[in-house]
Amino acid sequence: MRRFLKIQAPALLFRAVVVLIYAFMFLPIAIVVLVSLNAEPYLTLPPESFSLRWYRQVFTPTWLPPLRYSLVIAAAAALGSGLLGGLGAFAIARYKFPGRAALQAFLMSPLSIPSIVTGVAILQFATMVNLQGMLGTPALIVGHIVVTLPFTVRMIGISLFNFDRSVEQAAANLGARPGQVLRHVTLPLMKPGIFAGMTFAFIVSFNNVPVSLFLVRPGATTLPIEILNFLQYRLDPTLAAVNMVSLVIVLALVAIAERAGGFTKFVYGRS
Amino acid sequence: MAAPDIVLRDVTKRYRDALAVDDLSLEIERGEFLTLLGPSGCGKTTTLNMIAGFIAPTAGTITIKGQPVTDLPPFERDTSMVFQSYALFPHMTVFDNVAFGLRMRKVDRSELRRRVGEALESVHLSGLEKRYPRELSGGQQQRVALARAIVTRPAVLLLDEPLSNLDLKLREAMRLELKALQRDLGITSVYVTHDQDEALAMSDRIAVMNRGRVEQVGKPEEVYDSPSTLFVATFVGDINLLRGTVESSDDEGLAVRLAGGTLVRTRPDRERQRGDAVTVAVRPEKCVLSVAGETEGANSLPARVVDTLVAGAEIRYRLALEGGEELVVAALNVDTSPRPSPGTGARVTLPQAHCRTFPAA
Amino acid sequence: MGLPPTVFLLAAFFLPLAFLMVLSVYRFDAGLIEPDVTLENYRKFFADSFYLAGLWRTVRLAAIVSLVVTTLSYPVAYFLTRTTSRFKGLLIALVLAPELSGVVLRTYGWIVILEDRGLVNTLLLDLDLIDRPLRLSQSFAGVALGLTHVLLPFAILAIFSTLQTIDPVLERAAQNLGANRVRTFFRVLFPLSLPGVIGAFFLTFTISASAYATPAILGGSGFHVLATMIYQQLLFFLNWPLASVMSLVLLVTVLIVALIGNRVETRVERALQG
Numbered sequence: 001m002r003r004f005l006k007i008q009a010p011a012l013l014f015r016a017v018v019v020l021i022y023a024f025m026f027l028p029i030a031i032v033v034l035v036s037l038n039a040e041p042y043l044t045l046p047p048e049s050f051s052l053r054w055y056r057q058v059f060t061p062t063w064l065p066p067l068r069y070s071l072v073i074a075a076a077a078a079l080g081s082g083l084l085g086g087l088g089a090f091a092i093a094r095y096k097f098p099g100r101a102a103l104q105a106f107l108m109s110p111l112s113i114p115s116i117v118t119g120v121a122i123l124q125f126a127t128m129v130n131l132q133g134m135l136g137t138p139a140l141i142v143g144h145i146v147v148t149l150p151f152t153v154r155m156i157g158i159s160l161f162n163f164d165r166s167v168e169q170a171a172a173n174l175g176a177r178p179g180q181v182l183r184h185v186t187l188p189l190m191k192p193g194i195f196a197g198m199t200f201a202f203i204v205s206f207n208n209v210p211v212s213l214f215l216v217r218p219g220a221t222t223l224p225i226e227i228l229n230f231l232q233y234r235l236d237p238t239l240a241a242v243n244m245v246s247l248v249i250v251l252a253l254v255a256i257a258e259r260a261g262g263f264t265k266f267v268y269g270r271s
Numbered sequence: 272m273a274a275p276d277i278v279l280r281d282v283t284k285r286y287r288d289a290l291a292v293d294d295l296s297l298e299i300e301r302g303e304f305l306t307l308l309g310p311s312g313c314g315k316t317t318t319l320n321m322i323a324g325f326i327a328p329t330a331g332t333i334t335i336k337g338q339p340v341t342d343l344p345p346f347e348r349d350t351s352m353v354f355q356s357y358a359l360f361p362h363m364t365v366f367d368n369v370a371f372g373l374r375m376r377k378v379d380r381s382e383l384r385r386r387v388g389e390a391l392e393s394v395h396l397s398g399l400e401k402r403y404p405r406e407l408s409g410g411q412q413q414r415v416a417l418a419r420a421i422v423t424r425p426a427v428l429l430l431d432e433p434l435s436n437l438d439l440k441l442r443e444a445m446r447l448e449l450k451a452l453q454r455d456l457g458i459t460s461v462y463v464t465h466d467q468d469e470a471l472a473m474s475d476r477i478a479v480m481n482r483g484r485v486e487q488v489g490k491p492e493e494v495y496d497s498p499s500t501l502f503v504a505t506f507v508g509d510i511n512l513l514r515g516t517v518e519s520s521d522d523e524g525l526a527v528r529l530a531g532g533t534l535v536r537t538r539p540d541r542e543r544q545r546g547d548a549v550t551v552a553v554r555p556e557k558c559v560l561s562v563a564g565e566t567e568g569a570n571s572l573p574a575r576v577v578d579t580l581v582a583g584a585e586i587r588y589r590l591a592l593e594g595g596e597e598l599v600v601a602a603l604n605v606d607t608s609p610r611p612s613p614g615t616g617a618r619v620t621l622p623q624a625h626c627r628t629f630p631a632a
Numbered sequence: 633m634g635l636p637p638t639v640f641l642l643a644a645f646f647l648p649l650a651f652l653m654v655l656s657v658y659r660f661d662a663g664l665i666e667p668d669v670t671l672e673n674y675r676k677f678f679a680d681s682f683y684l685a686g687l688w689r690t691v692r693l694a695a696i697v698s699l700v701v702t703t704l705s706y707p708v709a710y711f712l713t714r715t716t717s718r719f720k721g722l723l724i725a726l727v728l729a730p731e732l733s734g735v736v737l738r739t740y741g742w743i744v745i746l747e748d749r750g751l752v753n754t755l756l757l758d759l760d761l762i763d764r765p766l767r768l769s770q771s772f773a774g775v776a777l778g779l780t781h782v783l784l785p786f787a788i789l790a791i792f793s794t795l796q797t798i799d800p801v802l803e804r805a806a807q808n809l810g811a812n813r814v815r816t817f818f819r820v821l822f823p824l825s826l827p828g829v830i831g832a833f834f835l836t837f838t839i840s841a842s843a844y845a846t847p848a849i850l851g852g853s854g855f856h857v858l859a860t861m862i863y864q865q866l867l868f869f870l871n872w873p874l875a876s877v878m879s880l881v882l883l884v885t886v887l888i889v890a891l892i893g894n895r896v897e898t899r900v901e902r903a904l905q906g
Contacts, residue, residue, distance in 0.1 A: 010813060014707065014711070015711075017707050018707055018708055018711045021704055021707065021708050021784070022708070022726065024704075024781065024784075025726075025727070025730050025781065025784055025785075026726075026729075026730065027741070027745070028737075028738045028739075028740075028741025028742050028744075028745065028781065029730060029733055029737065029738065029741060030741075031741040031744050031745055031751070032737055032738075032740055032741045032744070035744055042749070043744060043751065044754075045751060045755075084636055084637040084640055085637065087633050087634065087636050087637055088633075088634055088637040088638075090633050091633035091634030092634070094633075095633070095634075103634050103638065106638065106641065107637055107638075107641065109641070109645075110641070110645055112838070112886070112887065112890055113649070113883060113886075114838075114841070114842030114859075114882055114883060114886055115842065116842055116844050116859050116862060116863075116879075116882070117649075117652070117842070117879045117880075117882060117883050118645065118648075118649075120652065120862060120866060120875060120876070120879045121645075121648035121649050121651065121652040121879070122644070122648045123866070124648065124651060124652060124655055124872055124875075124876065125647065125648035125651045125652075126648075128651065128655070128665075129651075142644045143644075145640070145644070146641065146644050146645045149637065149640075149641065153637075203732055206734075207732075207733075207734030207735065207736070209735060209736065209844060209845045210842070210844050210845075210859075213844065213863065214866065214867075224734060224735075224736045224845075227736045227740070228736055228845060228848070228849070231736070231739070231740060231743070231849055232848070232849065232853075235743060235744070235747070239740055240740065240744075243733075243734075243736065243737035243740055244737075246734065246737070247732070247733050247734070247737060250732045250733070250734075251729075251732065254732060264721065264724060264725050264728060267728055267789075323804075323808055324807075325804050325807075325808075344807070344812070345804070345807040345808050346807045346808070346809075346810050346811055346812045346816075350808065351808060351809070352804070352805070352808045354801050354804070354805060356799065356801055358799065358801040358802050358804065358805035359805075360802060360805070360806075360820060361824070361904065362823050362824060362903070362904040371806070371809050371811070371819075372809035372810055375809055375810035375811045375815065376810055419809070423809065423810070
């Protein structure tokens with residue numbers, strides 16, 4: 001009894017609190033899952049019958065174009081962000097030059113500006129300097145690269161800081177020229193970080209609201225903005241199904257990235 | 272005689288798939304300095320942590336000063352621990368670190384100042400009260416950890432490899448200082464180490480542990496001179512091991528035929544019988560080296576010098592017996608001892624009283 | 633090598649930001665933007681109680697949400713730090729998982745739970761605990777709840793990464809010296825984890841001050857924070873100079889808060905290290 005009160009009870013209480021917070025984190029997601037599978041338009045707990053009818057609505061001309069558009073934008077943004085972020089991370093990690101710390105701070109700066117301000121600024125700039133033609137796809141990609149760049153720089157940076165420089169020296173010692181060292185040693189070792197960074201950039205872009213909000217054009221809308229527009233007027237269970245489809249896409253990507261060399265460790269890792 | 276200060280009875284700690292401590296029983300007397308000695312993973316630190324209350328035993332009971340403490344949390348046990356990493360609070364000054372335990376016990380201010388002062392004085396750190404741990408050397412941090420542990424005048428002092436992070440010279444000096452302090456305070460202490468020299472130099476008694484079990488408990492000289500198992504013999508100090516088969520056994524001793532054909536006579540051992548496969552163990556410094564052709568007595572065997580190593584006060588000779596077995600002989604590095612050079616013949620005498628037998632591993 | 637990303641950010645990010653500042657001092661007259669330098673837009677924002685209330689609501693919401701989030705995050709972060717479970721990696725991934733699902737999905741989930749005919753109200757009505765549905769969505773509380781949910785993973789990871797650097801043996805040492813759990817927490821663990829806690833608080837503050845989707849959906853059309861006001865000015869009233877002013881107010885607020893956070897964190901860190 002004494003042992004229970006002094007040692008086990010506080011531990012149990014603590015565990016209960018943690019479980020509750022985890023439950024809170026998954027509550028809305030679980031609800032969306034239920035709504036999307038519920039046969040009735042209104043959710044009752046427990047649901048009386050299940051159906052896939054809302055999912056069939058996803059694959060119609062209402063939702064397929066924005067879904068496809070979001071995938072294209074996210075892929076382009078991930079590619080651009082991975083390329084620019086990789087160059088930036090490499091410069092920071094590998095070259096000693098005055099202002100190295102400043103470059104790092106500079107490349108991370110979009111993180112400290114509210115994304116919505118970034119979106120507004122790009123919209124106003126493109127409009128006022130007569131670059132309206134850039135609005136829509138090009139502006140979206142550029143805006144998404146801006147907000148994802150800090151993540152790719154950081155995650156690729158982790159992969160660069162974490163590996164032992166002496167393997168490069170070993171390669172050079174074995175006769176590899178700088179280009180060969182890069183191709184056969186450095187890049188393969190950086191690959192997990194590049195892959196994780198690009199995956200993260202893809203997800204951030206795919207789910208992005210505050211930048212897309214201002215840069216989409218009527219008729220070519222990304223999925224989150226389309227859902228948001230619907231959400232302001234009606235609560236259609238199709239929205240739940242659409243959300244689930246996009247979540248499954250993201251989870252599949254994460255699973256692939258995790259397999260390919262780790263994803264989570266780059267997200268919470270420190271360089 | 273007073274009851275022992277610490278009693279461990281049938282203590283077992285089982286993790287998911289491993290037995291860390293296996294049915295361990297041990298009694299530690301008041302004022303005694305007992306060392307748990309063993310290789311890493313032998314369960315010695317787990318045992319110490321169970322005494323402190325950081326780990327709950329799976330089975331068994333622990334009693335401190337007659338009080339059952341098995342179900343008490345660490346903060347209600349009258350033990351103080353000196354941690355291997357010192358575990359000094361980085362955000363507190365030396366004074367606050369040492370005062371921590373007294374504050375938890377709500378000791379009043381003037382008393383607290385006095386006792387912290389005394390504790391720091393006893394570890395020769397007076398004047399460093401306002402420093403932070405990171406401003407101290409490793410040796411000084413170690414002393415703060417010690418002062419913090421003794422200032423509360425605990426019933427039991429627990430030391431978890433406290434000297435392992437110091438360099439060799441400092442470590443040897445601290446052994447003596449720590450032991451003197453412990454004796455002055457008369458505090459019951461349990462010391463964990465994997466360093467046999469430390470254990471032999473400091474302990475009143477040593478409990479040699481292996482795979483969660485105590486193999487032998489005894490005074491340092493008992494453990495060293497009369498190891499009860501092959502593990503104790505090899506873990507505490509250097510020892511030569513020779514494999515063979517018992518040819519005869521009587522009250523005078525055993526006759527063991529080594530694999531290479533040489534016959535060695537060992538101490539009597541009733542548990543060995545004719546035909547048993549055994550390991551003969553003899554310490555290098557007990558063997559006597561002489562020049563080839565000298566008197567042939569009992570266990571005086573012809574050998575060849577393979578190589579020699581001068582290790583300061585000692586010279587270590589690696590010898591090969593005629594049957595091929597190798598053994599090491601340690602001789603004092605003095606002018607009077609013979610110094611055969613590598614490649615030459617010699618004789619080695621294995622004193623029968625120092626040749627012990629164990630079941631072949 | 634650093635050149636391409638630098639040039640890109642200058643052109644695609646800093647140039648537009650500079651332009652935003654310029655636009656904020658242009659005259660807005662009868663739906664037209666005139667390149668005359670004026671402080672009229674700033675005067676309009678700071679003289680109008682509607683806009684000021686929006687700013688105040690933004691700050692209040694962010695302060696409350698980040699306080700709640702930081703408090704809720706601590707136990708989870710501590711649990712993740714100390715757990716010896718073989719599923720530790722999975723448990724960390726589970727914290728990240730809601731973050732992957734995007735803010736829109738989660739907001740949708742909260743509407744289903746909170747709306748007038750939602751799960752909570754239905755349950756309470758069925759139990760006869762209330763006569764009329766509670767106004768859970770379309771309210772400050774609803775927005776705060778939604779934001780709390782969005783920001784938990786950020787705060788948990790921020791605190792987790794600091795807690796990981798604290799040697800668990802320090803807690804043992806405190807307990808060994810007679811400190812019970814509560815005292816061990818307040819005298820040893822909490823002071824040492826303060827940099828992470830402060831970091832988490834200010835990080836979540838800046839993110840929730842800039843949030844758009846959650847207040848727009850869970851707050852309803854009458855609920856205004858800076859982000860939703862910017863959207864309105866920009867796309868409905870087409871008053872771009874005023875939208876620029878609001879964006880700058882939001883930007884400066886966030887930067888000031890982040891700066892204070894950095895200061896406090898550095899100072900605490902220095903104090904901890906003596």
